Amino acid sequence: MPADPTPHGGTPSDPTASPGAPRAFRHGDTPQRLAQVALRDVPWEIGVPKPDPAIVVDDVARTFGGLTAVSVDHLEIQRGGITGLIGPNGAGKTTLFNLLTGFDQPNTGSWSFNGRPLGKLAPHEVARLGVVRTFQLTKALSRLTVLQNMLLGAQGQRGEGFFRALIPGIWRGQEKENTEKAMDLLRRFKLDAKKDDFAGTLSGGQRKLLEMARALMSDPQVVMLDEPMAGVNPALTQSLLGHVKDLREQGMTVIFVEHDMDVVRDISDWVVVMAAGRIIAEGPPESISQNQAVVDAYLGAHHDAPLTVEEEDEVLREAEREIAREQNLEEGEVLSSDAPPERTDR
Template structure:
């Protein structure tokens, strides 16, 4: 694995970072103390070539040769992927690209057919979901899993780790867990205040709106003091105002030194917060790079819009297509065909 020897390159060449100058995301909340951690991840990733499977200076999660098939369908086939520690990595791709399946594999909710993956050098293969979570890799779900008939505060308390009162026999002796419970409650209330859910602490989670449930799920995940947070479509179905607030929270995770991996469809969101973007299509990773590199990547454009899209053509391209069409027709019919009438047909098939 060719690791880049200059992770924090002070002598950044600037190649491929044309969008760098405008890259100072507005803070959505007032709680950011400094942007040093975010800078670190971004600077570290700046000099990397934009190629699939590129080695990161300080990877938290490393995936190698993971495949998962459902019957004849290969849902995920990832040769090599590294996720930079302390950065926000966006995982994008069209529907059915295998993003959620990859999430499920990484967090133990599904087992792959082949491959290994590790977190902080520790292999996560064959681990069950709760073991992965205890290592500090916590996830949220695409379809929000708020625990409806528990109160918001109870939802939060469930997230705390190493609770003494969660063992059957110690549960019967409140003295063994009361102090810890009190500390956890304070921590939960702090988080709820940050996510502006503190007024709802005694409501059933089932009465919250969709966006509030997303907030609750993220806050609940943070109760476990995770090192890696994996968010599966955190902004889906959330109104624009709440999206801004959620964005602020995600950026805030990075400020606190957490590694964030998130799946998202909204490209504005991805551009706004990611340090690095990984694009999947049909189970494979087809592109990697800083967010500004992605929209220029032909493979990505093809994956999203289909290889046969009608992009506006330049004059030269039009001439090329025309010439090619003429050649094709000439070949097929052995004569000078009606070029005008078949102009668009070959354009569709050849691109």
């Protein structure tokens, strides 16, 4: 285990090796990958119906001026599974997240959670239904302590009304329960030693942990994580992965955006690939790397792009050089063994 470069306080550098966390995922466990079993017979097709969808998206389109950021015909997210959302930069993953959680409204389309339409709902209303999200750029509330950050996540707080806030008797008991729950979660996330520190003093990785723990305070049914591993050191990544798997064990539906393919392969039950606003493939993680559309989206963009005049000239010159070299070879002058491969596409 490499030394952890981030300042951690009392946090041990190997988070997976703690015996004290009863619910944390460990490698010896046999996880109940119910979603994986349920999805075994689902064909690897775009927009394929799932056995038990939690979220259903239909014809959602969002354009910014002339740019179509998201255009999804049909997508179902399996309940109780971890769905990875991948795609090159600018594919519309975060925009889709914003649309699903009410932070942005689409131009057309509808989407539902547990059969309840989510269109036209404000972000806080979506959150109250049990769909919470985290952000790509971590939003720790810097000048609140870690514990206060956590307490904010609790739902249905009686003391959050203006007039009821003035009578402590109404909310004291609830506050105590929430504090206990928050401390439980903080212990699981190894942040309990930092409970009285300002969240602004935490390292980037710790903020990611805090944001995830805070989201869990609301007992969500669906957790949407926008790049949970971005900027997190490898030691902490393992711990975060464990926590994400843990969510699935507790029956939550997880949707996450990630660029690290190893991570996606490790924890996803199902992977949805987006490119240029559209879903170009979906299927179990092992199906994705062989998918031609995915390879094209990640690697083949230039391959398919029309050539500019300069590029055509360059290709022409190279072809001429090749011909010249071949003529030289015919004349018996062996110049080099590493002749460029033949270009079959020209």
